[in-house]
Structures are given as structure tokens and as C-alpha cells.
Amino acid sequence: MKPVFMRYTKNDIINFVVLLVIGFLVVPNFIQSDYWYTSILLPWLCLTLAALGQNIVMGYTGQLSLGAAGFMCAGAYACYNMMLRIQDMPFLGALVLSGLIAAGLGIIFGLPSLRIRGIYLMVATLASQFFIVWVIDKFGWFKNYDVSGSTTFQKIFISGVAFTNGKMMYLLVLAIVIVLTLLAINMARGSTGRNWMAVRDMDIAAESMGVSLLKTKLQAFAINAFLCGISGVLYTYTYLKSAEPFAAFNISLSFKIMFMAIIGGLGTISGAFIGAAFILLFPVVLNAIGNNVFHGMIDATIISSIEQVVFGGLIITLMIFEPLGFAKLWETLKQKVIKTKS
Amino acid sequence: MVDSILFFFEVLVGGLLSGTMYSLVALGFVLIYKASSTFNFAQGAMVFFAVLSFCGFMEYGMPFAVAFIAVVFLMIIVGLLTERLVLRPLMNQSEDTVLMATIGLGFVLEGLAQAKWGVEVRKLSLGIGDFPIPWIADNLKLFISALDLTAGFVALGMIVLLTLLFKYTKIGLGLRAVADDPGAASSIGIPLKHIMLLVWSTAGVVALVAGMMWGARAGVQFALIELALKALPVLIIGGFSSIPGAIVGGLLVGAVEKVLEVYIGPFFKGGIEAWAPYMLSILFLLYRPEGLFGEKIIRRV
Amino acid sequence: MPLKKKSIKAKKKKSMVDNRKFKIGKPILEVKNISLSFGGVKAITNISFNVLKHEIRAIIGPNGAGKSSMLNCINGIYKPQEGKVILNGEEIKPITPNIMSQKGISRTFQNLALFKRMSVLDNILVGRKLHTKSNFFEVAFQFPRALKEEKFNREKCEEIIKFLEIENIKNTEVGKLPYGLQKKVELGRALATEAPILLLDEPMAGMNVEEKRDMCRFILKVNDELGTTIVLIEHDMGVVMDISDRVVVLDYGKIIGDDIPDVVRADQKVIDAYLGVAHG
Numbered sequence: 048m049k050p051v052f053m054r055y056t057k058n059d060i061i062n063f064v065v066l067l068v069i070g071f072l073v074v075p076n077f078i079q080s081d082y083w084y085t086s087i088l089l090p091w092l093c094l095t096l097a098a099l100g101q102n103i104v105m106g107y108t109g110q111l112s113l114g115a116a117g118f119m120c121a122g123a124y125a126c127y128n129m130m131l132r133i134q135d136m137p138f139l140g141a142l143v144l145s146g147l148i149a150a151g152l153g154i155i156f157g158l159p160s161l162r163i164r165g166i167y168l169m170v171a172t173l174a175s176q177f178f179i180v181w182v183i184d185k186f187g188w189f190k191n192y193d194v195s196g197s198t199t200f201q202k203i204f205i206s207g208v209a210f211t212n213g214k215m216m217y218l219l220v221l222a223i224v225i226v227l228t229l230l231a232i233n234m235a236r237g238s239t240g241r242n243w244m245a246v247r248d249m250d251i252a253a254e255s256m257g258v259s260l261l262k263t264k265l266q267a268f269a270i271n272a273f274l275c276g277i278s279g280v281l282y283t284y285t286y287l288k289s290a291e292p293f294a295a296f297n298i299s300l301s302f303k304i305m306f307m308a309i310i311g312g313l314g315t316i317s318g319a320f321i322g323a324a325f326i327l328l329f330p331v332v333l334n335a336i337g338n339n340v341f342h343g344m345i346d347a348t349i350i351s352s353i354e355q356v357v358f359g360g361l362i363i364t365l366m367i368f369e370p371l372g373f374a375k376l377w378e379t380l381k382q383k384v385i386k387t388k389s
Numbered sequence: 390m391v392d393s394i395l396f397f398f399e400v401l402v403g404g405l406l407s408g409t410m411y412s413l414v415a416l417g418f419v420l421i422y423k424a425s426s427t428f429n430f431a432q433g434a435m436v437f438f439a440v441l442s443f444c445g446f447m448e449y450g451m452p453f454a455v456a457f458i459a460v461v462f463l464m465i466i467v468g469l470l471t472e473r474l475v476l477r478p479l480m481n482q483s484e485d486t487v488l489m490a491t492i493g494l495g496f497v498l499e500g501l502a503q504a505k506w507g508v509e510v511r512k513l514s515l516g517i518g519d520f521p522i523p524w525i526a527d528n529l530k531l532f533i534s535a536l537d538l539t540a541g542f543v544a545l546g547m548i549v550l551l552t553l554l555f556k557y558t559k560i561g562l563g564l565r566a567v568a569d570d571p572g573a574a575s576s577i578g579i580p581l582k583h584i585m586l587l588v589w590s591t592a593g594v595v596a597l598v599a600g601m602m603w604g605a606r607a608g609v610q611f612a613l614i615e616l617a618l619k620a621l622p623v624l625i626i627g628g629f630s631s632i633p634g635a636i637v638g639g640l641l642v643g644a645v646e647k648v649l650e651v652y653i654g655p656f657f658k659g660g661i662e663a664w665a666p667y668m669l670s671i672l673f674l675l676y677r678p679e680g681l682f683g684e685k686i687i688r689r690v
Numbered sequence: 691m692p693l694k695k696k697s698i699k700a701k702k703k704k705s706m707v708d709n710r711k712f713k714i715g716k717p718i719l720e721v722k723n724i725s726l727s728f729g730g731v732k733a734i735t736n737i738s739f740n741v742l743k744h745e746i747r748a749i750i751g752p753n754g755a756g757k758s759s760m761l762n763c764i765n766g767i768y769k770p771q772e773g774k775v776i777l778n779g780e781e782i783k784p785i786t787p788n789i790m791s792q793k794g795i796s797r798t799f800q801n802l803a804l805f806k807r808m809s810v811l812d813n814i815l816v817g818r819k820l821h822t823k824s825n826f827f828e829v830a831f832q833f834p835r836a837l838k839e840e841k842f843n844r845e846k847c848e849e850i851i852k853f854l855e856i857e858n859i860k861n862t863e864v865g866k867l868p869y870g871l872q873k874k875v876e877l878g879r880a881l882a883t884e885a886p887i888l889l890l891d892e893p894m895a896g897m898n899v900e901e902k903r904d905m906c907r908f909i910l911k912v913n914d915e916l917g918t919t920i921v922l923i924e925h926d927m928g929v930v931m932d933i934s935d936r937v938v939v940l941d942y943g944k945i946i947g948d949d950i951p952d953v954v955r956a957d958q959k960v961i962d963a964y965l966g967v968a969h970g
Binding site: 109111159162163165166167169170171173174177178181184185186298302305309346348349351352353354355356357358359360361362363366367370 | 428430474475478479482484485486487488489490492493494495496497498499500501503504507508615618621622624625657658659660661663664667668670671674675678
């Protein structure tokens with residue numbers, strides 16, 4: 048396949064157009080139930096962004112990090128306060144600024160990565176998780192001194208258009224996700240991504256080639272936190288609508304996002320989408336089976352326990368047989384199908 | 390003045406003693422790390438799994454001792470399966486891959502325990518109350534919880550036992566050999582399998598004891614997992630491969646978080662305990678990445 | 691005799707007779723009184739030598755003589771306790787791999803340090819890092835400069851791939867290649883930096899005679915056509931004597947010889963070291 052433009056192959060462009068048509072034409076025309084938008088598509092798209100960030104820092108750059116929820120929390124509350132305190136603040140402006148604020152925090156909490164790796168780094172990044180959420184929760188200013196402790200996030204208006212119902216919010220989030228994913232793809236396939244992977248695969252050699260570990264690692268942490276920040280804004284504004292920091296952005300969410308990146312496929316962009324879909328949809332499917340096949344005879348807590356066992360077991364299995372996750376399995380499958388056809 | 394000094398000591402001792410509980414969890418990590426160079430992220434989940442099963446067995450009507458032995462056997466089975474199904478297939482994989490697999494293992498254990506025993510909070514009574522010991526309160530004017538003190542002694546006992554095991558027995562020697570170079574150790578006839586089995590079962594017992602201490606104090610519940618997570622900063626501070634490190638790290642974390650919580654916490658509506666250990670571990674990482682007692686790692690190219 | 695000439699005869703001798711395009715010049719790289727120890731164990735003791743511009747300089751010595759440690763000190767991976775490294779008459783301080791790469795020293799590693807999960811082409815492209823000016827933002831938004839650089843870098847790397855005769859594997863994941871090919875890729879990555887000085891750590895280790903001959907040819911060609919100064923460590927004495935201009939011999943972390951190949955070859959101390967005569 049000859050490259051048409053830079054590193055986009057003809058195949059890439061076909062895939063992209065097909066996805067655009069499905070996302071913007073097929074879905075809005077065929078899915079009318081609000082449930083699908085507000086309970087499935089929106090959380091999926093929002094968390095995909097966080098998983099994408101996690102994948103960049105962990106899958107591409109090889110830095111174990113477990114603090115996604117902290118950066119999401121920072122993004123969400125940065126946006127909330129900007130919308131609250133700055134008159135006529137445009138939502139998209141606040142969104143980008145929130146991402147940048149989260150990115151700044153990402154750089155600060157990514158600093159330990161310069162000296163440590165592996166589980167050490169993971170523990171250090173846990174600090175971001177617990178510290179950021181604590182600050183936002185304990186300093187009333189961030190929550191505008193709401194006595195209930197929870198925050199109701201503003202409604203989204205962009206140049207007078209209300210993005211309040213499921214379908215409209217879906218279209219908005221989808222557009223944002225597509226733009227950010229494209230940027231991520233460009234970076235991952237270009238010199239930026241090569242630097243990330245070089246640091247991941249052999250840091251000393253990367254350094255000897257002139258790749259600065261400092262810059263590359265912090266860059267990955269910043270981009271991760273940026274994406275998590277944006278994800279946090281969208282997650283709260285379109286999906287949760289109101290939230291308490293400790294409840295919404297706990298360590299389980301960070302684990303979930305990490306699992307999305309691992310199960311989907313470390314070091315792949317599509318993995319973020321696949322992983323987020325799996326982690327979000329599997330419980331839905333499991334609950335549906337519990338309700339419809341066993342007619343609620345199985346306790347909801349047992350179902351959630353089974354879910355944990357499955358996620359954990361899946362991670363072990365993938366680590367043993369295919370550390371590159373579902374995205375790689377999908378590729379292999381596709382190639383087998385093509386081979387058998389020809 | 391005297392009162393405030395006494396109060397400080399009380400806080401400090403309370404912190405140190407509750408720190409031994411972190412040490413107990415950390416001890417399990419260290420054991421497995423020493424024997425197989427694996428960061429067993431699932432140790433926290435093992436604590437939860439062990440003590441929840443213990444409660445479950447007690448609810449079946451088993452006497453204390455029988456339930457204890459039953460859980461020990463259960464933990465040996467868990468260890469065996471883990472070694473066979475998770476660690477062996479990942480033998481030559483990178484550290485990070487194995488670490489991620491043990492994170493998965495943690496989730497499996499948590500899920501299994503809850504699926505079997507349910508999610509409600511259980512009270513575990515060891516016959517030792519979480520209240521001040523009268524004698525100490527009367528004579529030294531220090532309020533120190535009996536449970537904390539017991540936990541402290543139990544931790545101390547475990548440490549002494551494990552240190553003796555490691556340092557002075559043939560098994561311990563084999564263990565250290567395996568940790569150093571599994572291939573070489575097995576080629577001179579050290580039974581790798583038995584050693585691994587032994588280590589995982591010991592880690593299982595340590596997990597059970599730690600879980601019982603925690604359970605008696607905070608109830609047997611899912612939140613234990615988050616508490617057990619604090620064993621990670623403890624390990625970083627003490628060094629992953631050092632038993633004394635786990636102890637000192639635990640004490641340090643316990644004391645620092647308690648003192649911060651009591652003296653600075655009120656200005657921020659509390660909750661400092663949630664992040665203090667992690668921040669402390671970052672500080673340590675900056676100045677002593679190998680931990681207090683860890684061996685300095687020289688990277689060869 | 692271990693020092694017997696091997697069959698690899700390249701066109702070196704001819705080029706020695708002053709018809710090389712890049713005449714050997716002044717010292718470009720000097721190491722002075724370098725000592726390195728690992729926790730009390732001395733790896734290198736008080737080593738000084740220089741490398742002249744455009745020459746091929748070999749470091750030889752038996753196993754554990756400190757050859758690799760020497761290279762690692764030059765490029766800042768190990769931090770020697772004593773001594774300095776002078777590049778183009780200027781002392782470099784501090785010495786880190788990153789700074790050294792910017793000052794024009796590129797290298798390969800003894801035990802291969804490739805980016806295993808990346809393709810051959812991508813590996814070599816990383817070598818273009820210092821010739822890439824566009825930042826992540828420009829790359830993300832595909833600014834013209836980023837596109838232009840990427841295109842140019844790719845062309846450069848394709849040239850190197852062609853030069854090294856590895857076109858057929860350029861899209862293969864490096865980790866899946868046999869050892870000999872990986873060594874070639876590593877050389878390619880070092881070449882992509884266009885650094886004036888190359889440090890090659892046993893570039894021919896584990897290769898068969900044919901592969902070695904190829905590798906020699908590449909090294910000589912790089913030196914001849916680009917004038918790249920080359921410092922190489924090699925085990926195979928025959929190879930070294932054929933292609934290098936001057937040789938440093940290390941044994942037990944000390945210099946026991948430093949001269950042109952013919953002199954070194956005849957030196958009794960060197961012969962003893964290679965034959966393993968007991969140290970008295």
C-alpha cells in the first residue's frame with residue numbers, strides 16, 4: 048500500500064471515512080433511545096480519552112502510572128470553576144484550559160519517573176491520585192462551598208446551542224474524541240511516538256541517540272494528563288452531571304482506566320477504544336444476563352464480583368498469551384481471514 | 390506542657406503500633422520478592438481473601454483453630470495455583486508484565502472472595518478490644534490500644550521467626566539461593582518447586598495474620614484493600630528485599646501519617662492519612678531510591 | 691597463534707597509503723586518566739589515549755579487560771571516579787549519553803540495545819532525532835515543517851538501509867531478527883545520527899566470517915566516504931589489525947600497548963595477555 052499522505056495509507060482513510068459515517072450519520076439516525084447515549088456511548092467515549100492517555104504513558108512510553116482519576120478530577124473541577132467564575136467563558140475554551148491545567152499537574156507528578164520505574168513509579172503516581180482528589184475535596188473553594196459536598200456541573204452551551212440531551216452531547220463528545228484521537232495518531236506514528244517507544248524499549252540507547260529522557264517522559268505524562276483532564280470534564284459534564292470528588296474519582300476508576308489500556312492493547316490507539324468498550328459493556332451484558340436469564344436470582348454484588356474475576360483473569364491471560372491485548376488479537380484475526388480468503 | 394508531650398507520645402506510639410500492621414502486609418510482599426523477584430501486587434488482595442475466608446469458615450461453625458488451619462491450607466492452594474498458572478508461564482517476561490499480571494491476580498482474588506462470602510462488613514473478634522490498656526493508662530498516663538499492642542507483638546514475633554527462617558535454616562539458604570539465581574539453584578539440586586510452595590504458603594499465613602489484625606480493628610471489608618495498598622509506600626521506604634525494611638518502613642509510615650493527621654489534619658478537615666504515605670515515599674525515592682535497607686542496584690550495560 | 695592474520699583482507703592497506711579522501715588529522719577525542727570502579731572493584735585504572743580525526747581506532751584486550759566500560763565512560767553511561775574526556779580540545783562536563791550525542795558521538799552496544807518492539811526503519815529513524823527540530827505539537831498538527839522533516843529523515847534512513855543491504859527487512863520488528871542482522875540495524879541507527887565520531891562496541895561479535903567481512907566493508911566505507919572517526923572494540927584480532935589505524939590494548943583495566951597494528955602485534959606483553967600468561 049502506497050502512502051497517500053504522510054503515513055496515512057489508503058486503508059486508513061477508508062477506515063476513517065467509514066467510522067465517520069457510522070458515528071455521525073448511522074448512529075444518530077438509528078439510535079433514538081436516550082439510554083444508549085447517556086449510559087453507554089457517552090461514558091465510553093469519555094473514558095476512551097482517559098484510556099488513550101493511559102496508553103500513551105504506559106503503553107507507548109512504558110511508564111507505569113496509576114493516577115488517571117486524579118487528573119480527571121483536576122480537569123473536571125478546573126472547568127467547573129472557570130465556567131463558574133469567568134464571565135462568558137466559552138465551554139470549549141474552558142475545556143482546553145482544563146486539559147492544560149491537568150497537563151501541568153501531570154508534569155509535576157510525572158517528575159518521579161525520571162528516577163524510578165516499574166512498581167516504584169506506580170506507587171509514586173498513586174500520590175497524584177490521592178493528593179489531587181483530597182485537595183479538591185477539602186478546599187471548599189473548588190466546590191464553590193457547596194454544603195452538600197457534591198457539585199452539579201453546568202449545562203453545556205456552545206455559541207447559544209444547547210448540548211443537553213443525549214444525542215447532542217454524544218455528537219459533541221464524538222467530535223472532540225475524533226479530533227484528539229487524530230492528534231494522538233499523528234504523534235504516535237511520527238517522531239514523537241518513536242521517541243516514546245525508544246524510551247520504553249531501551250532508555251539508555253534512546254539517550255545515546257539524543258532522545259532526552261526528561262523531556263520525553265514528562266511530555267508523555269503531560270499528554271496523558273491532558274487527555275485525562277479533558278476526559279474528566281466530558282465525563283462529569285455529559286455523563287455524571289453531578290459528582291463528589293472522592294466518590295467519582297476513586298482509585299477504582301484509575302484501575303479501570305489502566306485495565307482499559309491493558310486489555311485493549313498497550314501501545315495501540317485502537318486499544319483504548321476497544322478496552323474502554325469492553326470494560327464498560329461487559330458489566331452491562333453481565334447484568335442483562337443476570338436479569339433476563341436468571342431473573343434477578345443472582346445477587347447484584349455477586350455479579351460485580353464475577354466481573355472483577357473476569358477482568359483480573361483476562362489480564363493474566365493476556366499477559367501470558369498476548370501482552371498486546373485485544374487490538375493485536377483483532378489484527379491477527381483479520382490477517383487470518385484475509386489469508387484464508389486469498 | 391507535660392500533657393501535650395504525653396499526648397504527642399500517645400499519638401506517636403499509636404502511629405507506630407498501627408504501622409506494624411502495614412509492616413505485616415509488607416512482609417508478605419518482601420517474602421515473595423526475595424524468593425522470586427516478583428512484585429506481588431496481589432498481596433493486599435491475599436490479605437482480604439484470607440481473612441474473609443477465615444470469617445466465612447468461622448460462620449460455618451468451625452472453631453478458631455480449625456478455621457485458621459483451613460485458611461492456611463486454602464492459602465497454600467492459592468499459592469500453588471498462582472505459581473503454576475500465573476508466575477511460571479511468565480517466567481521470562483519483563484518485570485512490568487509480571488506486575489500487571491499480579492494486579493490481575495489481585496482482582497481475581499478479591500472477586501472470588503466476595504462472590505463466595507458476600508460484601509457485607511464483618512466484625513472479627515479476637516477477644517482483644519480496641520481500647521486503652523488500663524494499667525498503662527493509669528501508670529504512664531498513655532492511652533494505648535490493647536489491639537495495637539497485640540498487633541505490634543504479633544508483627545515482632547513474625548519478623549523474628551521469618552528472620553530466623555531465612556538466616557539460619559537450610560530452607561532459608563535454599564531460598565536465598567533461589568532468589569539469587571533460580572537456574573543455578575535448581576542445577577545444584579535445590580528443589581525449586583518446594584521452595585516456591587513454602588514461600589507462597591508463608592506469604593499466605595502472613596496475609597492471614599495481617600488480615601486478622603486489620604479485621605479486628607476496622608472490620609473485614611473491601612476497604613482493607615485500600616489500606617493494604619499503603620504497604621507499597623512502606624516497601625519503597627524500607628526497600629523491597631528487606632524484612633527489617635518492611636518493619637521500619639511500616640513504623641515510619643504509621644507514625645508520620647498519624648502525627649500529620651493529628652497535628653495538621655484539623656486545619657484541612659482531615660484525610661491527610663490518605664496521601665501522606667505516598668508523598669513520604671516520593672521523598673524517599675528522590676533521596677534513596679533503593680530504600681532504607683534495600684541493596685543498591687547497579688545497572689550494567 | 692591467536693594473533694595470526696585472518697582471511698578478512700579489505701582494501702585498508704591501500705587507503706593507508708595516503709590516498710584517503712579524509713586525511714588523518716589532529717586529536718578529536720582524548721581521554722585522560724580515567725579510572726572507574728564499581729563498589730571497590732576496579733574496572734579501569736588511569737587510562738589515557740587519544741583518537742585522531744578520521745582514523746579508525748581499535749580498543750582490544752581479553753575478556754573483562756574493561757573495553758566496554760571504557761566506551762561507556764566516554765559516552766557517559768558510566769560515571770568514572772576520575773579523569774576527563776576532551777572533545778575537539780574542549781573538556782566535556784558533565785558527561786551524559788545525551789550531551790555526548792549532541793556533541794557528535796554516536797554508538798552501538800555490546801549486547802545490542804535496539805528498540806525491540808519497533809521496526810527496523812523506525813529504529814533507524816530514532817537515530818535522526820537530533821536532526822528533527824519539530825516538537826510534538828507540530829507533529830500532532832502535521833505542520834509543514836514536521837512533514838518536511840519526516841520525509842527527509844525517511845529518505846535518509848532509506849539510503850542507510852540500502853547501504854547496509856537490509857531493504858528486505860525494513861518493516862520487520864527488530865526483536866524478531868537474528869543476531870547478525872540486529873547488529874547491522876544498530877550500526878544503521880548509529881549512522882543515521884551522522885555523528886562525526888562512532889563508538890562501536892564489538893560490532894562483529896557473534897557473526898560468521900561472511901557477515902564479518904560485510905561489517906568490515908561497511909565500517910571502512912563509512913570511514914572512507916564520510917570521514918567518520920571510528921572507535922571500535924573487537925575481539926577478533928585479525929579483523930582489528932586489518933582495518934584499524936591504531937590500536938589500544940587493555941588488560942585488567944590498564945593500558946599495555948598503544949600503537950599501530952604491526953607494532954602491537956609484535957609486542958610481547960600483548961601476546962602474553964592474549965595467551966593468558968600468569969600475571970606476576
